[in-house]
Amino acid sequence: MTTDHKTGGCQCGALRFETTLPLDAVYVCHCRMCQKSVGGPFAVFTKLPLAGFRWTSGQPAEWASSSLGFRQFCGTCGTPVGYRYQAGEETKDQYLTGGSFDDFQSIVPTVQMGLESKTHWLDGLPRMQRQDFGADVPGTIYNTLTNYQHPDREVDGWTPRPLGE
Amino acid sequence: MTDRKPLMTGGCQCGAVRYAVYVEPKSPSVCHCRMCQRAMAGPFLASAPVASDDFAWTKGRPKTYASSTKGHRDFCADCGTQLAFRTPGSATVDITIATLDDPSKVKPVRQIGMESHLAWALELKTLPGKTTEENAGPEFLRDLVSYQDKA
Numbered sequence: 001m002t003t004d005h006k007t008g009g010c011q012c013g014a015l016r017f018e019t020t021l022p023l024d025a026v027y028v029c030h031c032r033m034c035q036k037s038v039g040g041p042f043a044v045f046t047k048l049p050l051a052g053f054r055w056t057s058g059q060p061a062e063w064a065s066s067s068l069g070f071r072q073f074c075g076t077c078g079t080p081v082g083y084r085y086q087a088g089e090e091t092k093d094q095y096l097t098g099g100s101f102d103d104f105q106s107i108v109p110t111v112q113m114g115l116e117s118k119t120h121w122l123d124g125l126p127r128m129q130r131q132d133f134g135a136d137v138p139g140t141i142y143n144t145l146t147n148y149q150h151p152d153r154e155v156d157g158w159t160p161r162p163l164g165e
Numbered sequence: 166m167t168d169r170k171p172l173m174t175g176g177c178q179c180g181a182v183r184y185a186v187y188v189e190p191k192s193p194s195v196c197h198c199r200m201c202q203r204a205m206a207g208p209f210l211a212s213a214p215v216a217s218d219d220f221a222w223t224k225g226r227p228k229t230y231a232s233s234t235k236g237h238r239d240f241c242a243d244c245g246t247q248l249a250f251r252t253p254g255s256a257t258v259d260i261t262i263a264t265l266d267d268p269s270k271v272k273p274v275r276q277i278g279m280e281s282h283l284a285w286a287l288e289l290k291t292l293p294g295k296t297t298e299e300n301a302g303p304e305f306l307r308d309l310v311s312y313q314d315k316a
Contacts, residue, residue, distance in 0.1 A: 011203040011232055028289065031297050033313055035268070036178040039240075039247030039261035040207050042289075063179055063244040067310035071178070073245025077230035078238065080206045080245055097206035104202060108285055112294035119211075119263075121272045125195065125287045129275040145235035149203050163231050 004052070008101040010074035010081055012160035013150025014058045017081070017096070021052025026098055026107050031114030037071050038080045041119035044098030044109060045083065053094040057158075076160055102152040175265040176224070177241035177248060180314025183224035184248070186260065190215050193262060193271050197286070198278030204238050205247055208286035209278070212250055212259040213271045220258045266316055 006023075009016035026046040034043035060072035060081055069090075072082040083095035098107040112118075121128075148161040171185035190213030201210035227239035227248050239249040250259040262271045276282070285292075298306055 010206075011200070011238075012230055028292065033178070033311065035263040036246060036313055037244070038205060038207055038263070039177075040205050040209070040263050041211055041268075042207070044207050061242075061245065064312055065178060065244070066312055067308075071245060073240075075242065077204070077232070078228065078240025078242075078245050078247055079204060080247075099202050099206035099208065104208075104283065108283075109292060112289060112292045113300040114297050115294045116296040116298070118294075120269060123290045125276065125289075128195070128273065130279045131275065131277045132280045145233040147200065147233045149200055149232050152199075161231060163229055163237075 006101055006103065006106075007056075007154055008081075008096065009057070009150055010077050010079035010100065011149045012074060012077035012079075013155070013158045014076040014160045015055065015060055015074045015079070015081055016057035016150075016154075016158075017053065017055050017100075019048055019053050019096070021048050023048050023096075023107075024093075025111060026109045028109045028112040029114045030112065030116075030118040032117045033065055034114060035117065035119075037065060038097070041122060042112075042114070043080070044107070045095050046098060046107065047093045047095045050092055050094050053096075173265055173267070173270060174223070174316070175248075175260065176314060176316060177227075177244050177246035177264065178313050179241060179244035179246075180316060181225045181243040182222065182227050182241045182246075182248060183316070184260065185221050185223045186213075186215050186219065186265075187221075188215060188219040190260070190271055192275065193273045195273045195276045196278045197276065197280075197282035199281045200232055200236065201250075201278060202281065204232060204250075208283045209276075210247075210250065211262045211273055213262050213265075213273075214257050214259045217256045217258055220260070 061075035176183035
């Protein structure tokens, strides 16, 4: 295992991947298409050559958000995991969302784009009221729940938890 | 519900799932917890709580994943967009702000899950940046055909 070895996947663990080559620069994209795709104010992406990438569990669902390429997500839990171009030089790369890496702490953006649709309240975050999880909830919900998400590491024989309403 | 006039509407990227909100959301938040990070594949979830009676799916229905005993996450099965968070048994739907047709209408007022927040996510304004056109060039935008829902 080299230092370039990283693992990741979706929230439920149906989709898992590993990377074995250095990642390209990590970037934040505020464009309206990335916002809509991930359901958040911006997407965090990096990429690497396909030669250093493989799905180790499952295959992503895909939707063509434009003529350029496909948004890749988990069909079981919806996590936006990646992007691939459909033509040209860029098809040699696999794009991955920063937050789908197990070690998200190591995925730090150095540049941002799509500033034309940057969300207005983002610059106010440093001053916005802060609480640890559950600090405002009696009985602290976080301590009483059972977490079904995939752990932030490889797990042999993991099975995603089915929905039980 | 159908005779009420929505205050806001929204939906997923492909447009298969659409929703309507009939009241002003109360106390929208940003959640940095590790579960929201994994669900969104980003540093946090930005969401706005609305009473279930003041919310309706108006087109299609989302697929749901139970990320814990206290969290159901609704997303579009066709395009993957994360649409809402619900706690089973609660009469509240937390919609993702970015899926509103006009997300500028809703601004979070508090942050939770600070125990797992990523420092850079609070300091985005310090990062160098470009617009899409500056980054990719005018040809990129001219040649791109968006398939995103136009709503």
